[in-house]
Amino acid sequence: MNPPILIISGLSGAGKSTVLRALEDAGHEVVDNLPLSLFDALIAGATSRPLALGIDSRTRAFDAAALGQRVAALRDSGRDARLITLECSDDVLIRRFSETRRRHPLALDRPAIDGIRAERELLSPLQRWADLVIDTTELSVTDLRMRIAERFGGGFSPGLTVTVLSFGFSAGLPRDADLVFDMRFLSNPHWDITLRPLTGEDERVSAHVAADPLYAPTLDKIDDLVTSLLPGYAREGKAYLTIAIGCTGGRHRSVAVARALAARLQAAGQNVALVHRDVAKQAGDAAVVAGDPLTESAKRRDGGGQ
Structure with missing residues (x-):
């Protein structure tokens, strides 16, 4: 071979x-x-x-x-x-x-x-x-x-590899995204003082986001749409697909939804990588870029809420 x-x-x-x-x-x-x-x-x-x-x-x-x-x-x-x-x-x-x-x-x-x-x-x-x-x-x-x-890291994967990427609009759209979904309509954990320091990887934040009445139907529709599109991308020979899930700061809602979507796609047998672009930002601070691009020096930029 x-x-x-x-x-x-x-x-x-x-x-x-x-x-x-x-x-x-x-x-x-x-x-x-x-x-x-x-x-x-x-x-x-x-x-x-x-x-x-x-x-x-x-x-x-x-x-x-x-x-x-x-x-x-x-x-x-x-x-x-x-x-x-x-x-x-x-x-x-x-x-x-x-x-x-x-x-x-x-x-x-x-x-x-x-x-x-x-x-x-x-x-x-x-x-x-x-x-x-x-x-x-x-x-x-x-x-x-x-x-x-x-x-x-695990070698080449056959077929289509999907990256589910969470991000914050305050730091800009991901330039390599194929599909972008905006979660800024969901209830924002940033305004709960006990949840603000946490991220969407914490179950308390995930539960807060999932309690929004729009969360479940939105996740179902995104899942259905992505699942319906994947065979077409694969048929056209596309090897990689990046699905970007955004909220204001990229720490709470986008992370929680990205985790849930990635879990669904993995359960369906899809090869999935989960990436949180902006989750390292400090709650309540200005938007933080995790290291100067391709250097190790830290830089800060002005941003908004999470």
């Missing part, structure tokens, strides 16, 4: 090295900065271990369209090949290059933004073939490693 193949690409500074290290820790054989001229030979001589290949604009004679066509050819031949691309906002990429004092590989003698824009245009053809786009704008190194471990 041929080993599965992960091809990691995307913007410089978006976290590709972090992803490759996490995959190596998960048991993948990792090759970074692979020239496309060696691609076919490496695939042909692959071992029984899953492969993770880092290929981006630094690669000699890089051609996004040619890479996408190689991925498509592997799939057509029956190989389990998936293309993962990393995305990030311009301002965060500029800050990362400034903090690390690295030069952008496409702008060695010009401002980083020039290289970022050129690279976006260079990589744009990959969107056609990408199985998964991970936006690292709001992710710390630890968050990104956890996200990779959740999806690939």
Whole structure:
């Protein structure tokens, strides 16, 4: 049986090295900065271990369209090949290059933004073939490693992998969400002084949210909708689906509903990863981003109630 193949690409500074290290820790054989001229030979001589290949604009004679066509050819031949691309906002990429004092590989003698824009245009053809786009704008190194471990720590899963993601609207919409559901109409535990310090992972908070008359019918309808859509996504060859459940701060209602939905999908036999993006925020505080994106320094931003 041929080993599965992960091809990691995307913007410089978006976290590709972090992803490759996490995959190596998960048991993948990792090759970074692979020239496309060696691609076919490496695939042909692959071992029984899953492969993770880092290929981006630094690669000699890089051609996004040619890479996408190689991925498509592997799939057509029956190989389990998936293309993962990393995305990030311009301002965060500029800050990362400034903090690390690295030069952008496409702008060695010009401002980083020039290289970022050129690279976006260079990589744009990959969107056609990408199985998964991970936006690292709001992710710390630890968050990104956890996200990779959740999806690939146990190897490749057949069929569609669903991520149920709780989040707070005060920190912005998840950029990689496929479906978004708003829970801000439910009774808010934030206004109960005894529940405010807790999160939706606590049974007392879950019970408070579930006591809202709209909770049960809403969860049933979301479950029915998602369940009806999953076969279509799988039929179209989609490998990953992210369902985002939001409330104001991402600590209480969204967490409780995301847990309940994930449990239902798991009980139905679906491969599910549960992620709480904003649950680490302190109750009553301004919105807190868990670590400066792809650094370990803590930053705070203004936000609202939970």
